[in-house]
Amino acid sequence: MLRITVCQLPLDIENAEGNIKLANMAIRDASSQGAKLVVLPELTNSGYVFRTLAELEERATTLNGAIIKEWESLAARLKLVLVAGLAIKDEGHFYNCSVIIDSSGLRGWYKKAHLWNDEVDFFTPGDGAPLVVDTDLGRIATMVCYDVEFTEWVRLAMLDDAVILALPTNWPDGGLPTEPTPLEAVRVQAAASQNKLVVAAADRTGVERGVAWTGSSVVADSDGVIKVIADRKKLNQIQILVADVEVPTDRKISPRNDVRADRRPDLYRGILRK
Protein backbone atom coordinates (compact mmCIF):
# COMPACT_ATOMS: atom_id res chain seq x y z
CA MET A 1 0.00 0.00 0.00
CA LEU A 2 1.34 3.41 -0.99
CA ARG A 3 0.40 6.64 0.78
CA ILE A 4 0.02 9.48 -1.71
CA THR A 5 -0.67 13.13 -0.96
CA VAL A 6 -2.00 15.59 -3.50
CA CYS A 7 -1.74 19.20 -2.36
CA GLN A 8 -4.38 21.66 -3.53
CA LEU A 9 -2.79 25.04 -2.95
CA PRO A 10 -4.06 28.63 -3.33
CA LEU A 11 -1.18 29.86 -5.50
CA ASP A 12 -0.77 33.55 -6.25
CA ILE A 13 0.98 35.06 -9.24
CA GLU A 14 1.71 38.18 -7.12
CA ASN A 15 3.60 36.20 -4.51
CA ALA A 16 6.10 33.83 -6.08
CA GLU A 17 8.11 33.54 -2.89
CA GLY A 18 4.96 32.77 -0.90
CA ASN A 19 4.04 30.02 -3.37
CA ILE A 20 7.26 28.15 -2.68
CA LYS A 21 6.93 28.63 1.10
CA LEU A 22 3.44 27.19 0.85
CA ALA A 23 4.67 24.30 -1.30
CA ASN A 24 7.41 23.47 1.20
CA MET A 25 4.93 23.55 4.09
CA ALA A 26 2.67 21.21 2.12
CA ILE A 27 5.53 18.79 1.47
CA ARG A 28 6.48 18.68 5.17
CA ASP A 29 2.84 18.35 6.20
CA ALA A 30 2.35 15.47 3.73
CA SER A 31 5.48 13.76 4.99
CA SER A 32 4.38 14.06 8.61
CA GLN A 33 1.18 12.29 7.56
CA GLY A 34 3.25 9.45 6.15
CA ALA A 35 3.12 10.30 2.46
CA LYS A 36 5.75 8.67 0.25
CA LEU A 37 4.60 10.38 -2.93
CA VAL A 38 3.70 14.08 -2.87
CA VAL A 39 2.17 15.83 -5.86
CA LEU A 40 2.00 19.62 -6.22
CA PRO A 41 0.05 21.67 -8.79
CA GLU A 42 1.10 22.94 -12.21
CA LEU A 43 3.25 26.11 -12.21
CA THR A 44 3.70 26.02 -8.44
CA ASN A 45 6.41 28.67 -8.55
CA SER A 46 4.79 31.22 -10.80
CA GLY A 47 1.02 31.13 -10.74
CA TYR A 48 -0.80 30.94 -14.04
CA VAL A 49 -2.45 34.08 -15.39
CA PHE A 50 0.49 35.95 -16.94
CA ARG A 51 -0.12 39.31 -18.59
CA THR A 52 3.31 39.66 -20.16
CA LEU A 53 6.30 37.53 -20.96
CA ALA A 54 8.26 39.69 -18.51
CA GLU A 55 6.01 38.44 -15.70
CA LEU A 56 6.85 34.86 -16.62
CA GLU A 57 10.56 35.70 -16.95
CA GLU A 58 10.59 37.14 -13.41
CA ARG A 59 8.97 34.05 -11.93
CA ALA A 60 10.45 31.17 -13.92
CA THR A 61 13.18 29.11 -12.31
CA THR A 62 16.01 27.09 -13.88
CA LEU A 63 17.17 23.50 -13.56
CA ASN A 64 20.07 24.75 -11.41
CA GLY A 65 17.93 27.23 -9.49
CA ALA A 66 17.19 27.38 -5.76
CA ILE A 67 13.77 25.72 -5.91
CA ILE A 68 14.88 22.36 -7.30
CA LYS A 69 17.93 22.38 -4.96
CA GLU A 70 15.66 22.98 -1.96
CA TRP A 71 13.26 20.26 -3.05
CA GLU A 72 16.13 17.83 -3.59
CA SER A 73 17.22 18.26 0.03
CA LEU A 74 13.64 18.05 1.29
CA ALA A 75 13.05 14.83 -0.69
CA ALA A 76 16.32 13.36 0.58
CA ARG A 77 15.67 14.31 4.21
CA LEU A 78 12.02 13.17 4.20
CA LYS A 79 12.67 10.14 1.98
CA LEU A 80 9.83 10.83 -0.42
CA VAL A 81 9.16 11.29 -4.10
CA LEU A 82 7.99 14.74 -5.12
CA VAL A 83 6.30 15.55 -8.42
CA ALA A 84 5.61 19.23 -9.00
CA GLY A 85 4.76 21.69 -11.72
CA LEU A 86 7.26 24.49 -12.40
CA ALA A 87 7.75 27.27 -14.91
CA ILE A 88 11.30 26.64 -16.10
CA LYS A 89 13.55 28.69 -18.35
CA ASP A 90 16.04 26.63 -20.29
CA GLU A 91 18.27 27.74 -23.17
CA GLY A 92 16.22 30.86 -23.73
CA HIS A 93 12.83 29.12 -23.82
CA PHE A 94 10.12 28.92 -21.20
CA TYR A 95 8.50 25.56 -20.53
CA ASN A 96 5.50 24.48 -18.47
CA CYS A 97 7.17 21.58 -16.68
CA SER A 98 6.75 18.78 -14.24
CA VAL A 99 9.76 17.55 -12.28
CA ILE A 100 10.25 14.22 -10.53
CA ILE A 101 12.57 14.42 -7.52
CA ASP A 102 13.43 11.57 -5.16
CA SER A 103 15.96 11.15 -2.36
CA SER A 104 18.73 10.83 -4.96
CA GLY A 105 17.85 14.19 -6.54
CA LEU A 106 16.19 15.42 -9.72
CA ARG A 107 15.25 12.33 -11.71
CA GLY A 108 13.83 14.05 -14.75
CA TRP A 109 11.91 17.00 -16.06
CA TYR A 110 9.05 17.02 -18.52
CA LYS A 111 7.83 19.82 -20.81
CA LYS A 112 4.06 20.06 -21.35
CA ALA A 113 3.30 18.98 -24.91
CA HIS A 114 -0.35 20.02 -25.22
CA LEU A 115 -0.75 23.69 -24.27
CA TRP A 116 -4.01 25.21 -23.06
CA ASN A 117 -5.42 28.40 -24.52
CA ASP A 118 -3.14 31.43 -23.92
CA GLU A 119 -0.25 29.26 -22.74
CA VAL A 120 0.92 29.24 -26.36
CA ASP A 121 1.77 32.95 -25.96
CA PHE A 122 4.20 32.17 -23.14
CA PHE A 123 5.49 28.62 -23.32
CA THR A 124 7.28 26.51 -25.89
CA PRO A 125 5.53 23.13 -26.17
CA GLY A 126 7.57 20.05 -25.37
CA ASP A 127 8.26 17.51 -28.04
CA GLY A 128 9.30 14.53 -25.95
CA ALA A 129 7.23 11.66 -24.62
CA PRO A 130 5.65 11.59 -21.16
CA LEU A 131 8.41 11.33 -18.56
CA VAL A 132 8.55 7.91 -16.86
CA VAL A 133 11.17 7.09 -14.20
CA ASP A 134 11.89 4.18 -11.90
CA THR A 135 11.56 5.04 -8.23
CA ASP A 136 11.46 3.08 -4.99
CA LEU A 137 7.67 3.41 -5.17
CA GLY A 138 7.39 1.94 -8.65
CA ARG A 139 7.62 3.38 -12.13
CA ILE A 140 6.15 6.90 -12.06
CA ALA A 141 4.99 8.87 -15.09
CA THR A 142 4.26 12.55 -15.24
CA MET A 143 2.63 15.01 -17.64
CA VAL A 144 0.84 18.32 -17.10
CA CYS A 145 -2.88 19.20 -16.96
CA TYR A 146 -4.37 19.29 -20.50
CA ASP A 147 -1.91 16.55 -21.58
CA VAL A 148 -4.05 14.00 -19.72
CA GLU A 149 -7.02 14.66 -22.01
CA PHE A 150 -4.98 13.21 -24.87
CA THR A 151 -5.61 9.56 -24.34
CA GLU A 152 -2.62 8.71 -26.53
CA TRP A 153 -0.40 10.42 -23.98
CA VAL A 154 -1.55 8.33 -21.04
CA ARG A 155 -1.28 5.22 -23.21
CA LEU A 156 2.34 6.05 -23.98
CA ALA A 157 3.04 6.27 -20.24
CA MET A 158 1.37 2.90 -19.69
CA LEU A 159 3.22 1.33 -22.61
CA ASP A 160 6.42 2.60 -20.98
CA ASP A 161 5.39 0.51 -17.95
CA ALA A 162 4.28 3.31 -15.63
CA VAL A 163 2.17 2.13 -12.70
CA ILE A 164 1.53 5.60 -11.27
CA LEU A 165 0.75 8.82 -13.10
CA ALA A 166 1.44 12.00 -11.10
CA LEU A 167 -0.32 14.96 -12.67
CA PRO A 168 0.34 18.58 -11.68
CA THR A 169 -2.60 20.59 -12.98
CA ASN A 170 -4.36 23.97 -12.99
CA TRP A 171 -7.90 23.24 -14.10
CA PRO A 172 -9.67 26.48 -14.94
CA ASP A 173 -13.38 26.45 -14.16
CA GLY A 174 -15.15 26.38 -17.51
CA GLY A 175 -18.62 26.48 -15.98
CA LEU A 176 -19.49 22.82 -16.56
CA PRO A 177 -21.32 20.97 -13.78
CA THR A 178 -19.07 19.76 -10.96
CA GLU A 179 -21.64 17.42 -9.40
CA PRO A 180 -21.58 14.57 -8.68
CA THR A 181 -17.96 14.51 -9.92
CA PRO A 182 -16.15 17.30 -11.79
CA LEU A 183 -15.35 16.24 -15.36
CA GLU A 184 -11.65 16.76 -14.70
CA ALA A 185 -11.81 14.01 -12.07
CA VAL A 186 -14.00 11.87 -14.34
CA ARG A 187 -11.29 11.93 -17.00
CA VAL A 188 -8.73 10.97 -14.36
CA GLN A 189 -10.88 8.00 -13.35
CA ALA A 190 -11.16 6.90 -16.96
CA ALA A 191 -7.42 7.25 -17.57
CA ALA A 192 -6.71 5.16 -14.47
CA SER A 193 -9.14 2.36 -15.28
CA GLN A 194 -8.42 2.19 -19.01
CA ASN A 195 -4.68 1.88 -18.36
CA LYS A 196 -4.82 0.17 -14.99
CA LEU A 197 -2.55 2.65 -13.28
CA VAL A 198 -2.91 4.91 -10.26
CA VAL A 199 -3.49 8.58 -11.10
CA ALA A 200 -2.75 11.32 -8.57
CA ALA A 201 -3.69 14.83 -9.72
CA ALA A 202 -2.94 17.99 -7.74
CA ASP A 203 -4.98 21.01 -8.79
CA ARG A 204 -4.47 24.60 -7.68
CA THR A 205 -7.08 26.87 -6.16
CA GLY A 206 -7.41 30.59 -5.32
CA VAL A 207 -9.04 32.98 -7.80
CA GLU A 208 -6.23 34.64 -9.80
CA ARG A 209 -6.90 37.74 -11.91
CA GLY A 210 -10.50 36.69 -12.35
CA VAL A 211 -9.74 33.06 -13.18
CA ALA A 212 -11.22 30.41 -10.86
CA TRP A 213 -10.32 26.71 -10.79
CA THR A 214 -12.47 23.64 -10.42
CA GLY A 215 -10.40 22.51 -7.42
CA SER A 216 -10.63 18.86 -8.40
CA SER A 217 -7.48 17.34 -6.91
CA VAL A 218 -8.06 13.62 -6.91
CA VAL A 219 -6.42 10.24 -6.46
CA ALA A 220 -7.93 7.34 -8.41
CA ASP A 221 -6.76 3.78 -7.93
CA SER A 222 -5.97 1.50 -10.85
CA ASP A 223 -9.63 0.47 -11.12
CA GLY A 224 -10.54 4.13 -11.58
CA VAL A 225 -12.15 4.33 -8.15
CA ILE A 226 -11.72 7.69 -6.41
CA LYS A 227 -9.80 7.23 -3.15
CA VAL A 228 -9.81 10.92 -2.23
CA ILE A 229 -11.08 14.08 -3.89
CA ALA A 230 -10.96 17.72 -2.87
CA ASP A 231 -13.94 19.09 -0.98
CA ARG A 232 -15.64 21.68 -3.18
CA LYS A 233 -17.14 23.27 -0.08
CA LYS A 234 -13.61 24.25 0.95
CA LEU A 235 -12.64 25.82 -2.34
CA ASN A 236 -9.83 28.42 -2.07
CA GLN A 237 -8.48 26.76 1.06
CA ILE A 238 -5.37 24.62 1.35
CA GLN A 239 -6.29 20.95 1.04
CA ILE A 240 -3.67 18.29 1.76
CA LEU A 241 -5.42 15.13 0.56
CA VAL A 242 -4.16 11.73 1.64
CA ALA A 243 -4.93 8.40 -0.02
CA ASP A 244 -3.64 4.88 0.47
CA VAL A 245 -3.61 2.94 -2.78
CA GLU A 246 -2.47 -0.41 -4.07
CA VAL A 247 0.13 -0.05 -6.79
CA PRO A 248 -0.85 -2.50 -9.56
CA THR A 249 1.47 -5.36 -10.44
CA ASP A 250 -0.22 -6.25 -13.73
CA ARG A 251 -2.81 -4.93 -16.20
CA LYS A 252 -5.40 -7.66 -15.67
CA ILE A 253 -9.03 -6.63 -15.31
CA SER A 254 -10.81 -9.97 -15.64
CA PRO A 255 -9.75 -13.63 -15.66
CA ARG A 256 -9.06 -13.35 -19.40
CA ASN A 257 -8.61 -9.63 -19.98
CA ASP A 258 -5.61 -7.35 -19.73
CA VAL A 259 -5.84 -3.72 -20.84
CA ARG A 260 -2.43 -3.89 -22.44
CA ALA A 261 -2.51 -7.35 -24.03
CA ASP A 262 -6.06 -6.78 -25.35
CA ARG A 263 -4.97 -3.78 -27.40
CA ARG A 264 -4.85 -4.31 -31.15
CA PRO A 265 -2.18 -1.86 -32.31
CA ASP A 266 -2.23 -3.37 -35.82
CA LEU A 267 -5.68 -1.78 -36.14
CA TYR A 268 -4.67 1.61 -34.66
CA ARG A 269 -2.53 3.04 -37.48
CA GLY A 270 -5.13 5.70 -38.30
CA ILE A 271 -4.49 7.28 -34.92
CA LEU A 272 -1.36 8.91 -36.31
CA ARG A 273 -3.57 10.96 -38.62
CA LYS A 274 -4.13 14.66 -37.91
Place this chain on the structure above:
Amino acid sequence: MLRITVCQLPLDIENAEGNIKLANMAIRDASSQGAKLVVLPELTNSGYVFRTLAELEERATTLNGAIIKEWESLAARLKLVLVAGLAIKDEGHFYNCSVIIDSSGLRGWYKKAHLWNDEVDFFTPGDGAPLVVDTDLGRIATMVCYDVEFTEWVRLAMLDDAVILALPTNWPDGGLPTEPTPLEAVRVQAAASQNKLVVAAADRTGVERGVAWTGSSVVADSDGVIKVIADRKKLNQIQILVADVEVPTDRKISPRNDVRADRRPDLYRGILRK
Protein backbone atom coordinates in the same frame (compact mmCIF):
# COMPACT_ATOMS: atom_id res chain seq x y z
CA MET B 1 -31.39 19.39 -30.77
CA LEU B 2 -31.51 15.63 -31.24
CA ARG B 3 -33.73 13.32 -29.20
CA ILE B 4 -31.95 10.05 -28.40
CA THR B 5 -33.35 7.01 -26.62
CA VAL B 6 -31.23 4.33 -25.05
CA CYS B 7 -33.20 1.21 -24.13
CA GLN B 8 -32.10 -0.80 -21.10
CA LEU B 9 -33.76 -4.16 -21.59
CA PRO B 10 -33.96 -7.32 -19.44
CA LEU B 11 -32.77 -9.72 -22.14
CA ASP B 12 -33.02 -13.45 -21.61
CA ILE B 13 -30.88 -16.12 -23.27
CA GLU B 14 -33.76 -18.59 -22.78
CA ASN B 15 -36.20 -16.46 -24.77
CA ALA B 16 -34.68 -15.27 -28.02
CA GLU B 17 -38.09 -14.57 -29.56
CA GLY B 18 -39.13 -12.58 -26.50
CA ASN B 19 -35.95 -10.49 -26.74
CA ILE B 20 -36.86 -9.29 -30.23
CA LYS B 21 -40.48 -8.62 -29.24
CA LEU B 22 -39.18 -6.53 -26.35
CA ALA B 23 -36.73 -4.72 -28.64
CA ASN B 24 -39.50 -3.89 -31.12
CA MET B 25 -41.72 -2.58 -28.33
CA ALA B 26 -38.85 -0.44 -27.10
CA ILE B 27 -38.26 0.98 -30.59
CA ARG B 28 -41.94 1.90 -31.00
CA ASP B 29 -42.09 3.33 -27.48
CA ALA B 30 -38.99 5.42 -28.17
CA SER B 31 -40.45 6.65 -31.44
CA SER B 32 -43.72 7.64 -29.79
CA GLN B 33 -41.64 9.74 -27.40
CA GLY B 34 -40.08 11.51 -30.34
CA ALA B 35 -36.75 9.72 -30.52
CA LYS B 36 -34.84 10.03 -33.78
CA LEU B 37 -31.96 7.81 -32.68
CA VAL B 38 -32.69 4.59 -30.78
CA VAL B 39 -29.92 2.49 -29.27
CA LEU B 40 -30.42 -1.10 -28.11
CA PRO B 41 -28.03 -3.28 -26.06
CA GLU B 42 -25.29 -5.66 -27.20
CA LEU B 43 -26.48 -9.11 -28.35
CA THR B 44 -30.14 -8.07 -28.27
CA ASN B 45 -31.21 -11.22 -30.12
CA SER B 46 -29.30 -13.84 -28.20
CA GLY B 47 -28.56 -12.89 -24.64
CA TYR B 48 -24.99 -13.18 -23.42
CA VAL B 49 -24.08 -16.11 -21.18
CA PHE B 50 -23.67 -18.96 -23.68
CA ARG B 51 -22.75 -22.42 -22.39
CA THR B 52 -22.05 -23.98 -25.77
CA LEU B 53 -21.44 -22.89 -29.33
CA ALA B 54 -24.67 -24.66 -30.23
CA GLU B 55 -26.58 -22.20 -28.05
CA LEU B 56 -25.06 -19.32 -29.98
CA GLU B 57 -25.71 -21.05 -33.31
CA GLU B 58 -29.41 -21.42 -32.43
CA ARG B 59 -29.77 -17.75 -31.54
CA ALA B 60 -27.54 -15.96 -34.04
CA THR B 61 -29.17 -14.22 -36.98
CA THR B 62 -27.80 -13.42 -40.43
CA LEU B 63 -27.52 -10.25 -42.49
CA ASN B 64 -30.46 -11.48 -44.57
CA GLY B 65 -32.42 -12.75 -41.60
CA ALA B 66 -35.83 -11.72 -40.31
CA ILE B 67 -34.59 -9.42 -37.55
CA ILE B 68 -32.74 -6.93 -39.73
CA LYS B 69 -35.61 -7.00 -42.29
CA GLU B 70 -38.12 -6.21 -39.56
CA TRP B 71 -35.95 -3.43 -38.18
CA GLU B 72 -35.49 -1.97 -41.66
CA SER B 73 -39.25 -1.63 -42.05
CA LEU B 74 -39.63 -0.25 -38.52
CA ALA B 75 -36.88 2.34 -39.13
CA ALA B 76 -38.45 3.31 -42.47
CA ARG B 77 -41.97 3.59 -41.07
CA LEU B 78 -40.93 5.49 -37.92
CA LYS B 79 -38.25 7.55 -39.69
CA LEU B 80 -35.55 6.88 -37.16
CA VAL B 81 -32.03 5.60 -36.93
CA LEU B 82 -31.59 2.36 -35.01
CA VAL B 83 -28.30 1.08 -33.64
CA ALA B 84 -28.44 -2.35 -32.05
CA GLY B 85 -26.25 -5.20 -30.95
CA LEU B 86 -26.78 -8.57 -32.64
CA ALA B 87 -25.12 -11.97 -32.69
CA ILE B 88 -24.60 -12.54 -36.41
CA LYS B 89 -23.42 -15.60 -38.30
CA ASP B 90 -21.62 -14.78 -41.52
CA GLU B 91 -19.60 -17.12 -43.74
CA GLY B 92 -19.35 -19.72 -41.01
CA HIS B 93 -18.17 -17.34 -38.29
CA PHE B 94 -20.03 -15.81 -35.38
CA TYR B 95 -19.56 -12.11 -34.68
CA ASN B 96 -20.64 -9.85 -31.84
CA CYS B 97 -22.01 -7.03 -33.98
CA SER B 98 -23.60 -3.64 -34.01
CA VAL B 99 -25.82 -2.65 -36.93
CA ILE B 100 -26.83 0.82 -38.07
CA ILE B 101 -30.21 0.94 -39.79
CA ASP B 102 -31.97 4.05 -41.06
CA SER B 103 -35.07 4.63 -43.17
CA SER B 104 -33.11 3.58 -46.26
CA GLY B 105 -32.20 0.21 -44.72
CA LEU B 106 -29.12 -1.45 -43.26
CA ARG B 107 -26.31 1.11 -43.51
CA GLY B 108 -23.53 -1.02 -42.11
CA TRP B 109 -22.55 -3.69 -39.66
CA TYR B 110 -19.62 -3.71 -37.28
CA LYS B 111 -17.83 -6.67 -35.68
CA LYS B 112 -16.58 -6.18 -32.12
CA ALA B 113 -12.78 -5.99 -32.21
CA HIS B 114 -11.96 -6.21 -28.50
CA LEU B 115 -13.62 -9.26 -26.96
CA TRP B 116 -14.44 -9.60 -23.28
CA ASN B 117 -13.49 -12.67 -21.25
CA ASP B 118 -15.24 -15.84 -22.50
CA GLU B 119 -16.47 -14.16 -25.68
CA VAL B 120 -13.26 -15.42 -27.31
CA ASP B 121 -14.67 -18.96 -27.02
CA PHE B 122 -17.67 -18.02 -29.14
CA PHE B 123 -16.98 -15.04 -31.37
CA THR B 124 -14.41 -14.20 -34.04
CA PRO B 125 -13.00 -10.72 -33.35
CA GLY B 126 -13.50 -8.10 -36.03
CA ASP B 127 -10.51 -6.63 -37.78
CA GLY B 128 -12.04 -3.52 -39.29
CA ALA B 129 -12.19 0.03 -37.94
CA PRO B 130 -15.13 1.39 -35.95
CA LEU B 131 -18.13 1.73 -38.27
CA VAL B 132 -18.99 5.35 -39.12
CA VAL B 133 -21.87 6.25 -41.45
CA ASP B 134 -23.54 9.43 -42.62
CA THR B 135 -27.17 9.73 -41.53
CA ASP B 136 -29.76 12.49 -41.52
CA LEU B 137 -28.87 12.99 -37.85
CA GLY B 138 -25.16 13.46 -38.51
CA ARG B 139 -22.24 11.10 -38.82
CA ILE B 140 -22.81 8.17 -36.42
CA ALA B 141 -20.15 5.77 -35.21
CA THR B 142 -20.69 2.46 -33.52
CA MET B 143 -18.63 -0.12 -31.64
CA VAL B 144 -19.54 -2.64 -28.93
CA CYS B 145 -19.09 -2.57 -25.14
CA TYR B 146 -15.42 -3.29 -24.21
CA ASP B 147 -14.28 -1.59 -27.45
CA VAL B 148 -15.02 1.78 -25.86
CA GLU B 149 -12.36 1.21 -23.19
CA PHE B 150 -9.75 1.31 -25.95
CA THR B 151 -9.28 5.02 -26.28
CA GLU B 152 -7.63 4.49 -29.66
CA TRP B 153 -10.92 3.10 -30.94
CA VAL B 154 -12.99 6.14 -30.00
CA ARG B 155 -10.26 8.37 -31.42
CA LEU B 156 -10.49 6.53 -34.76
CA ALA B 157 -14.23 7.22 -34.82
CA MET B 158 -13.64 10.90 -34.08
CA LEU B 159 -10.88 11.13 -36.71
CA ASP B 160 -13.40 9.65 -39.15
CA ASP B 161 -15.58 12.68 -38.32
CA ALA B 162 -18.19 10.97 -36.16
CA VAL B 163 -20.27 13.37 -34.05
CA ILE B 164 -22.29 10.68 -32.29
CA LEU B 165 -21.12 7.33 -30.92
CA ALA B 166 -23.91 4.78 -30.40
CA LEU B 167 -22.73 1.98 -28.13
CA PRO B 168 -24.63 -1.27 -27.60
CA THR B 169 -23.26 -2.83 -24.45
CA ASN B 170 -23.64 -5.58 -21.84
CA TRP B 171 -21.68 -4.38 -18.85
CA PRO B 172 -21.24 -7.24 -16.37
CA ASP B 173 -21.21 -6.14 -12.75
CA GLY B 174 -17.63 -6.58 -11.56
CA GLY B 175 -18.38 -5.46 -8.04
CA LEU B 176 -16.81 -2.00 -8.30
CA PRO B 177 -18.63 0.92 -6.68
CA THR B 178 -21.50 2.33 -8.74
CA GLU B 179 -21.91 5.52 -6.73
CA PRO B 180 -21.96 8.37 -7.48
CA THR B 181 -21.53 7.24 -11.11
CA PRO B 182 -20.77 3.69 -12.32
CA LEU B 183 -17.31 3.50 -13.88
CA GLU B 184 -18.82 2.35 -17.16
CA ALA B 185 -20.66 5.67 -17.41
CA VAL B 186 -17.55 7.55 -16.23
CA ARG B 187 -15.60 6.13 -19.17
CA VAL B 188 -18.43 7.17 -21.50
CA GLN B 189 -18.26 10.72 -20.13
CA ALA B 190 -14.51 10.80 -20.68
CA ALA B 191 -14.81 9.43 -24.24
CA ALA B 192 -17.41 12.09 -25.04
CA SER B 193 -15.48 15.04 -23.63
CA GLN B 194 -12.06 14.00 -24.90
CA ASN B 195 -13.38 13.60 -28.44
CA LYS B 196 -16.17 16.17 -28.30
CA LEU B 197 -18.83 13.82 -29.51
CA VAL B 198 -22.15 12.63 -28.12
CA VAL B 199 -22.07 9.11 -26.67
CA ALA B 200 -25.26 7.07 -26.25
CA ALA B 201 -24.79 3.70 -24.54
CA ALA B 202 -27.55 1.12 -24.10
CA ASP B 203 -26.82 -1.52 -21.47
CA ARG B 204 -28.82 -4.66 -20.80
CA THR B 205 -30.23 -5.76 -17.47
CA GLY B 206 -31.81 -8.91 -15.99
CA VAL B 207 -29.66 -11.46 -14.13
CA GLU B 208 -28.73 -14.20 -16.63
CA ARG B 209 -27.30 -17.52 -15.42
CA GLY B 210 -25.90 -15.82 -12.37
CA VAL B 211 -24.41 -12.85 -14.22
CA ALA B 212 -25.71 -9.41 -13.21
CA TRP B 213 -25.10 -6.14 -15.09
CA THR B 214 -24.31 -2.68 -13.84
CA GLY B 215 -27.33 -1.28 -15.70
CA SER B 216 -25.50 1.90 -16.65
CA SER B 217 -27.22 3.01 -19.84
CA VAL B 218 -26.26 6.61 -20.33
CA VAL B 219 -26.26 9.51 -22.76
CA ALA B 220 -23.42 12.02 -22.42
CA ASP B 221 -23.30 15.21 -24.44
CA SER B 222 -20.16 16.34 -26.24
CA ASP B 223 -18.90 18.09 -23.08
CA GLY B 224 -19.13 14.74 -21.28
CA VAL B 225 -22.08 15.88 -19.20
CA ILE B 226 -24.59 13.14 -18.42
CA LYS B 227 -28.00 14.02 -19.91
CA VAL B 228 -29.71 10.84 -18.74
CA ILE B 229 -28.59 7.73 -16.90
CA ALA B 230 -30.42 4.57 -15.85
CA ASP B 231 -31.91 4.52 -12.37
CA ARG B 232 -30.06 1.90 -10.36
CA LYS B 233 -33.06 1.62 -8.04
CA LYS B 234 -35.00 0.17 -10.97
CA LEU B 235 -32.44 -2.45 -11.93
CA ASN B 236 -33.89 -5.44 -13.83
CA GLN B 237 -36.77 -3.33 -15.14
CA ILE B 238 -37.20 -1.97 -18.64
CA GLN B 239 -35.86 1.57 -18.83
CA ILE B 240 -36.49 3.65 -21.96
CA LEU B 241 -34.26 6.66 -21.34
CA VAL B 242 -34.77 9.84 -23.33
CA ALA B 243 -32.26 12.67 -23.77
CA ASP B 244 -32.19 15.80 -25.89
CA VAL B 245 -28.66 16.69 -26.92
CA GLU B 246 -26.91 19.19 -29.13
CA VAL B 247 -24.94 17.50 -31.88
CA PRO B 248 -21.54 19.24 -32.02
CA THR B 249 -20.53 21.14 -35.16
CA ASP B 250 -16.85 21.45 -34.27
CA ARG B 251 -14.26 20.13 -31.80
CA LYS B 252 -13.58 23.41 -30.01
CA ILE B 253 -13.39 23.39 -26.23
CA SER B 254 -11.93 26.84 -25.49
CA PRO B 255 -11.31 29.99 -27.53
CA ARG B 256 -7.96 28.54 -28.65
CA ASN B 257 -8.36 24.80 -28.12
CA ASP B 258 -9.76 22.06 -30.31
CA VAL B 259 -9.48 18.42 -29.24
CA ARG B 260 -8.65 17.34 -32.76
CA ALA B 261 -6.32 20.15 -33.87
CA ASP B 262 -4.46 20.08 -30.54
CA ARG B 263 -3.43 16.45 -31.04
CA ARG B 264 0.24 15.88 -31.83
CA PRO B 265 0.22 12.66 -33.86
CA ASP B 266 3.90 13.12 -34.71
CA LEU B 267 4.56 12.32 -31.05
CA TYR B 268 2.17 9.36 -30.85
CA ARG B 269 4.07 6.76 -32.90
CA GLY B 270 4.78 4.65 -29.82
CA ILE B 271 1.07 3.95 -29.50
CA LEU B 272 1.35 1.32 -32.22
CA ARG B 273 3.54 -0.70 -29.89
CA LYS B 274 2.15 -3.84 -28.22
